[in-house]
Amino acid sequence: MSFAMSNGYELWLNYDKISDDTVLKTYRNQLQSVFMEEGGATMEAIMMELEMGLGGLLDREIRFDSLPSSGNQLVVSKYGSLPKDFKEDINIDYLNSEGYIIKHIKKSGRGYLVITGKEDIGLLYGTFHLLRILKMHQTLEGLNLEESPKVDIRMLNHWDNLDRTIERGYSGFSIWNWQTLPDYIDQRYIDYARANASIGINATALTNVNANALILTPQYLEKVQALAEVFRPYGLKVYLTARFSAPMEIGGLETADPLDQEVIQWWKNKAAEIYKSIPDFGGFLVKANSEGQPGPQNYGRTHLDGTNMLADALTPYKGNVIWRAFVYSEHDAEDRAKQAYSEFVPDDGKYRDNVLIQVKNGPIDFQPREPFHPMFGAMPNTPLMMEFQITKEYLGFATHLVYLPKLFEEVLQSDTYQKGKGSTVAKMVDGSLNTKKLTGMAGVSNIGTDTNWTGHPFGQADWYGFGRLAWDPSMNSEAIADEWLRTTFSNDEEFIKSVKKMMLESREAVVNYMNPLGLHHIFDTSHHYGPGPWVGNLSRPEWNPVYYHKADEDGIGFDRTKTGSNALSQYAPAFEEKFGNLETCPEEYLLWFHHLPWDYQLKSGRTLWDGLGIKYQQGVDQVKQMINTWENMKPYVDEYRHNQVRMLLGIQLKEAKWWRDACMLYFQTFSKMDFPKEMESPENTLEYYKSLKFPYAPGIRPQWD
Numbered sequence: 133m134s135f136a137m138s139n140g141y142e143l144w145l146n147y148d149k150i151s152d153d154t155v156l157k158t159y160r161n162q163l164q165s166v167f168m169e170e171g172g173a174t175m176e177a178i179m180m181e182l183e184m185g186l187g188g189l190l191d192r193e194i195r196f197d198s199l200p201s202s203g204n205q206l207v208v209s210k211y212g213s214l215p216k217d218f219k220e221d222i223n224i225d226y227l228n229s230e231g232y233i234i235k236h237i238k239k240s241g242r243g244y245l246v247i248t249g250k251e252d253i254g255l256l257y258g259t260f261h262l263l264r265i266l267k268m269h270q271t272l273e274g275l276n277l278e279e280s281p282k283v284d285i286r287m288l289n290h291w292d293n294l295d296r297t298i299e300r301g302y303s304g305f306s307i308w309n310w311q312t313l314p315d316y317i318d319q320r321y322i323d324y325a326r327a328n329a330s331i332g333i334n335a336t337a338l339t340n341v342n343a344n345a346l347i348l349t350p351q352y353l354e355k356v357q358a359l360a361e362v363f364r365p366y367g368l369k370v371y372l373t374a375r376f377s378a379p380m381e382i383g384g385l386e387t388a389d390p391l392d393q394e395v396i397q398w399w400k401n402k403a404a405e406i407y408k409s410i411p412d413f414g415g416f417l418v419k420a421n422s423e424g425q426p427g428p429q430n431y432g433r434t435h436l437d438g439t440n441m442l443a444d445a446l447t448p449y450k451g452n453v454i455w456r457a458f459v460y461s462e463h464d465a466e467d468r469a470k471q472a473y474s475e476f477v478p479d480d481g482k483y484r485d486n487v488l489i490q491v492k493n494g495p496i497d498f499q500p501r502e503p504f505h506p507m508f509g510a511m512p513n514t515p516l517m518m519e520f521q522i523t524k525e526y527l528g529f530a531t532h533l534v535y536l537p538k539l540f541e542e543v544l545q546s547d548t549y550q551k552g553k554g555s556t557v558a559k560m561v562d563g564s565l566n567t568k569k570l571t572g573m574a575g576v577s578n579i580g581t582d583t584n585w586t587g588h589p590f591g592q593a594d595w596y597g598f599g600r601l602a603w604d605p606s607m608n609s610e611a612i613a614d615e616w617l618r619t620t621f622s623n624d625e626e627f628i629k630s631v632k633k634m635m636l637e638s639r640e641a642v643v644n645y646m647n648p649l650g651l652h653h654i655f656d657t658s659h660h661y662g663p664g665p666w667v668g669n670l671s672r673p674e675w676n677p678v679y680y681h682k683a684d685e686d687g688i689g690f691d692r693t694k695t696g697s698n699a700l701s702q703y704a705p706a707f708e709e710k711f712g713n714l715e716t717c718p719e720e721y722l723l724w725f726h727h728l729p730w731d732y733q734l735k736s737g738r739t740l741w742d743g744l745g746i747k748y749q750q751g752v753d754q755v756k757q758m759i760n761t762w763e764n765m766k767p768y769v770d771e772y773r774h775n776q777v778r779m780l781l782g783i784q785l786k787e788a789k790w791w792r793d794a795c796m797l798y799f800q801t802f803s804k805m806d807f808p809k810e811m812e813s814p815e816n817t818l819e820y821y822k823s824l825k826f827p828y829a830p831g832i833r834p835q836w837d
């Protein structure tokens with residue numbers, strides 16, 4: 133077999149000719165011509181995608197024809213414009229405005245594959261779905277698909293700074309070239325919009341949540357407008373991060389107090405100015421009173437005051453405020469995991485209708501494994517937006533192969549018990565549990581200027597999977613891996629089977645070699661690259677790893693039961709009971725909720741100490757297994773990408789061992805016990821691991837140094 137080299141730029145949208153001749157012949161016969169309803173920019177985008185996609189996959193010029201046609205045809209048309217006899221075969225009653233139907237119907241001996249919906253954007257989403265079907269070699273005969281997104285706002289959050297560095301970015305610089313905008317439209321902007329539309333992402337916040345007020349000045353808004361124009365045909369709305377002190381920094385006011393009349397007016401004027409040039413502007417994303425960012429509390433006001441003030445400024449234009457719940461204070465001695473809940477839950481139901489509170493998936497910070505955030509089960513009257521992190525700040529940067537949709541799925545399928553058993557986080561997020569009016573899911577982007585966008589070729593799967601889950605939070609991660617592999621690499625069953633297995637197991641591997649048995653936040657400080665469980669000298673207690681593992685001679689773990697911080701009380705009684713009781717607490721969460729002696733007996737009969745070492749070793753062994761799997765995949769993958777992944781897996785193995793050795797040596801200073809026999813001996817001393825410094829590790833926020 134020979135393969136075209138792929139540098140990965142095309143993502144899952146590579147349209148090389150279908151290699152299976154039988155499949156190709158069938159599709160060519162079924163799609164002899166295309167009928168397209170005439171229309172605006174979105175219809176043009178569809179036409180362009182069909183010319184590239186259908187033209188490429190079928191390896192021929194696309195013939196556009198009238199309806200009815202002389203042969204079998206693809207029909208792309210809004211329902212309202214379809215001929216009457218086509219309408220009779222299709223029911224769009226249950227579609228929402230972004231939804232679509234793909235249906236294969238027969239008329240006078242001809243086959244018509246109809247993509248239809250209520251709006252143009254539905255047709256675009258349907259077109260991408262069809263191209264996916266073709267790339268996966270699925271049958272068109274008898275096709276009858278109906279899809280509507282279950283979540284309203286499906287959004288990427290770019291933590292991109294105006295100097296093009298990216299906070300927690302590991303795949304190059306920001307793709308937004310502010311210097312050449314608005315005049316120069318990089319092809320990447322268009323391809324970015326295409327890629328997002330192909331997985332249903334419909335919103336993007338362009339700038340870092342640690343915001344720079346300059347983005348709201350005319351000089352930058354003109355550039356934002358240019359991007360918004362590129363994105364519009366693809367249904368992608370632009371949001372900006374709003375720095376709460378902007379009225380002072382760029383408005384010349386003396387205060388940013390949300391109850392001050394001048395401040396209120398300043399934001400109203402700013403909204404009017406933005407909507408004048410970007411009529412479909414999405415709204416503001418805000419990080420306030422968190423990690424040094426300004427906010428309403430600087431003026432003795434509450435998050436509610438700040439949120440509603442901004443919301444009022446956007447109401448006339450149907451814009452939204454997305455207010456982040458990632459707040460914790462150095463002045464609060466309370467367990468960090470409890471603080472956001474205490475801050476926001478009392479105001480449930482008091483937010484304006486155009487407000488969403490954006491909550492990270494877990495109560496601490498995007499760890500390899502966390503229980504779901506208790507707010508998801510506690511604010512039935514407020515739209516809560518899920519925030520996942522696609523970039524791997526705590527999961528090995530862009531060098532580790534860790535398939536994140538598996539993590540996302542675990543969170544979404546967790547039971548909050550809010551309305552009894554089965555009240556999953558997914559049902560909360562998609563609004564079905566409380567019939568929420570506004571719903572959303574955000575993912576902190578892993579995209580940069582690297583040729584393949586995400587650094588690690590498998591990082592693309594995380595972007596892809598995030599989009600698919602935002603469209604339908606009940607999807608399973610295995611089906612997503614299947615789609616991504618087939619559309620990105622190959623349909624070969626042997627390849628799919630092995631690599632899918634590797635992807636699905638990769639998330640547990642990273643948990644094992646970094647943070648097993650419920651350990652969390654034991655990363656080296658500031659850059660979060662590698663282990664740093666010994667760090668205990670930072671000014672804020674909750675920035676220190678020792679705060680989270682609490683290891684001492686008696687044992688290890690954070691007691692969050694009644695005898696400890698009682699963070700468990702923020703969950704529903706059924707959850708509290710299960711996780712609070714050592715008999716029933718799943719061992720993956722043991723040290724998240726309990727402080728236990730080193731010789732505590734695990735279900736396996738081994739001590740906690742042995743169990744820890746065994747898990748760390750298991751993580752290392754899993755990476756070795758991944759390396760084996762990948763070696764065997766050589767016949768199925770082009771040399772370029774095979775080599776890339778092979779080298780990256782080498783780094784992953786090195787770092788998995790580093791984690792195992794550094795953590796076990798450090799914890800041994802407390803446990804004073806021998807390593808379990810299953811564990812390989814450490815390769816270096818604890819002093820060596822402690823001495824490692826990474827002054828230029830990527831993705832750090834300069835002001836945090």
Ligand code: BDP
Nearest residue numbers: 299300341342419458497833
């Ligand atoms: C933490 C990151 C920090 C972000 C912060 C946030 O370390 O860079 O600014 O989250 O989400 O995970 O605001």
